[in-house]
Amino acid sequence: MELRQIQYFICLFEEGTVTGAARRVNVVQPALSAQIVKLEEELGQKLFVRSARGMEPTEAGRRMYQLYLPILRDLAHAREQMTLRSGEVGGQVVVGMISSLAESVLSEALTDFAQAYPKVHVTVTNGALLDWVAAGKIDAAIVDKPRRPFSLSVEPIIDEELVLVGPDDDRVPDVLPLAAVAALPLLFTPREHNLREILEDYARQENLVFKPVSEIYSMTALLNLVEDAGFYAILPRTVVRRHARRASLRVRTIESPAMVRQIICVTHPRRPLNTASALFVEVLRRHIRGLPDGTAWPQDAGRNG
Template sequence: MELKQVQYFIALFEEGTVTRAAKRLNIAQPALSMQIAKLETEIRQKLFERGPHGMAPTEAARLMYRLYTPIMRDIDHAREHLSRRDVIVTGRVSLGMVSSEAQSVLPESLARFDALFPQVEVSVADGFSAQLIDAVESGRLDAAIINKPRGRLTLDVEPLLVEEMVLVTSAAHGPDLPDAIDLTAPSGIEFVLPTRRNGLRGALDAALMAADVVIQPKFEIDLLSTIVQFVEQSSIATILPRVVVQAKVDQGLLRARTIAVPPIVRHIIQVTHPKRPIGPAASALIAIITEEIRRVTTGAPAE
């Protein structure tokens, strides 16, 4: 998914017709329609229905609009600050991240951020979602990127993205499985999963429970890097977000299969304290991290 496609989608959602959206974007109507069609193919969802009064958004489009509009606003805000040569952003950003994201995209994100904000100091802590929520509430962190918990939060919450979770096996030692997995069908697969302290396990269990599926893992491990190494060297399978395993999939060491039934996703959110709003540097760092996650999982180039 490219940033340009998201911009086109938002314009069509807000304008309601291809004609007005193309005029707003200063592009040809066929170019807009083509990008929307590519986006629908990529996410495997219909976003608009053509009607007598224009393009009517589907429920999937409404969800996408709610998720992506804040991200685009943050990116535009960061670019605005960067374009003002008289403004030098300084200070310190203290951010928390769940380890699955920190291990996967943090080095590249920090390198990009440092090139844009060289005078900003950054401190990043990783941990479980519950620990990071406590740190934001107590003021030890400015913000945190976490798995959406089941319960209500007293913090300000901003959706960042919805991420696919995939079934992962070793390319060399894993079982022979179809490209699309139905977890409701008996398979004999043995699993290693994160423990129930991990927010990833909460997202997984919720999806399985809703589909009346029970998975009893043979192993439970909290260190995601250890899970990945274990799966790579054995016939054991796991279920993890694509961002965690994509690098080894690209290297040919792991295989990642789509879970068709039931589809399993985890919701990544940003939490901040309602009395301590974050500044432009923190917003820009979170936007960069979000874009890096999307780049890794879709193969789209960074903007």
């Protein structure tokens, strides 16, 4: 098995067509196809099947992608590091980040990092972040701590308050218990959203049932509907802060119990961060902890969860 064959395989898997993969690696299509055939013969397994949509990976192809993508990324990083002069930091960084935090801190964090480390190329993405860290597709992810068990390494960053946002009127007090919040006409994110998991977990602990009027995935769209239709929503304070100047909205404190989301950094336990990734995560951590209204974790908090 040659490195070239692995590179061709990765490109074909990601592009889905021989045409797209060949263009990406700058070779003619027959040459790429021939190397894929050789790879399949060596492994004794079909890696792709042709369909109307292009080249569909088989189960063996999907398994090979999961195994070899991290290796290929490590090789690329090693090559980049060898070309740098002593003391320089370069290479690729791929980090995932939940959108509510990205909208708050990412612009300033990227600016600071680019000024300090101009030879590092940074990609920040969103999606199935825990799965992508586990599969080696991204270096690390900044996420809400899930309620379900998982096997990745965890570094706590901050506890962020969840607040009630709604119409600016005096019928609802500025501080109210969660039981009173549950009786209001609420907008929620869908059940697959991490924030919804957090809210439902609090409700179970208090023997409450939330009955949302509607469910919207985007927190920004949800907040817009709160303002336009007079509903209420429980949101992280960083999300609400971006819209704090809207005179028609009022932010209220929830107590009994107070509600927080735990922001964590997750990495693979067997794949330590390279220098560039560790430096970028540290910049993100510093900017997140610099947000007002967040309560930092104790310094001796556990690292695994």
